[in-house]
Amino acid sequence: xxxxxxxxxxxxxxxxxxxxxxxxxRHQITVxxxxxxxxxxxxxxxxxxxxxxxxxxLPLDVVRRWRLLVRPDTVLRWxxxxxxxxxxxxxxxxxxxxxxxxxxxxxxxxxxARENPSWGYRRVHGELLVLGVKxxxxxxxxxxxxxxxxxxxxxxxxxxxxxxxxxxxxxxACGFFGTVTLSGVRMYVLTVIEHANRxxxxxxxxxxxxxxxxxxxxxxxxxxxxxxxxxxxxxxIPRMNSIMxxxxxxxxxxxxxxxLIWNQRHLLHALREVRxxxxxxxxxxxxANAAPPRPLPAPLADPEKITRLDIRRHExxxxxxxxxxxxx
Numbered sequence: 001x002x003x004x005x006x007x008x009x010x011x012x013x014x015x016x017x018x019x020x021x022x023x024x025x026r027h028q029i030t031v032x033x034x035x036x037x038x039x040x041x042x043x044x045x046x047x048x049x050x051x052x053x054x055x056x057x058l059p060l061d062v063v064r065r066w067r068l069l070v071r072p073d074t075v076l077r078w079x080x081x082x083x084x085x086x087x088x089x090x091x092x093x094x095x096x097x098x099x100x101x102x103x104x105x106x107x108x109x110x111x112x113a114r115e116n117p118s119w120g121y122r123r124v125h126g127e128l129l130v131l132g133v134k135x136x137x138x139x140x141x142x143x144x145x146x147x148x149x150x151x152x153x154x155x156x157x158x159x160x161x162x163x164x165x166x167x168x169x170x171x172x173a174c175g176f177f178g179t180v181t182l183s184g185v186r187m188y189v190l191t192v193i194e195h196a197n198r199x200x201x202x203x204x205x206x207x208x209x210x211x212x213x214x215x216x217x218x219x220x221x222x223x224x225x226x227x228x229x230x231x232x233x234x235x236x237i238p239r240m241n242s243i244m245x246x247x248x249x250x251x252x253x254x255x256x257x258x259x260l261i262w263n264q265r266h267l268l269h270a271l272r273e274v275r276x277x278x279x280x281x282x283x284x285x286x287x288a289n290a291a292p293p294r295p296l297p298a299p300l301a302d303p304e305k306i307t308r309l310d311i312r313r314h315e316x317x318x319x320x321x322x323x324x325x326x327x328x
Contacts, residue, residue, distance in 0.1 A: 199292035
């Protein structure tokens, strides 16, 4: 019976009124389902916005015939509140004060501060002006403060690794290592290597290490005349001369552990071959896997070259070491 009367009530209504009533009733069902067992039904601001925007254009007598949980006057009040909030948001300024600095400028400020720990906000501001980027010094300070960048005195600490990297161009390392020939003669090899590019510069050998410096008695005099201060390293602490120790390890693993040294002449020949390979071809992890005389080549981008690789092997030191190159 109830369904029959409801059907009769829908007959004189227009399609728009029917659609609006169906949407309003479905919305009420959603609100009720969400609040089952909570007692009094409460409408959130979002729940009020939907019927307020849907029903305010309909005639009041039509809305009164619907089975709504609230009175039509309440729906109209919700609509007035919705309009008032909308106008309030539209008239409010988007952001008080100065406009926010654009993202590329903020990124540049943080980059300059990160790459130059000794720069304060005024120094960063001056560099921006040199680059043609005009911002206030206070803006630079605000950007650094918001992102948690410490002031320059607290960021100017230089780690040991950064110090060595900055001095690498003029910092060589040297060291001795020994090997025994097939005839039982012990030979000592002196090597000098550059920190910056891992290039082996000096190479010599003898039966006694003191002869490299003109005799044991003259060692201190020779070093003092050259302005060299002797600093004793710890025993069995490779990190105190890590680049040289890694070079010695490479000599042993890639040469001495794989061949027998017959005599001094054979040792010198083998060391020269290894030095040529070490300086000219071997990739070094400390310099981004490049070789000392040249950086890494550009990656192959031509699909045809990648699918038709023609790599040739070149043997070194009697086949102990291999070099790989593109065929000419």
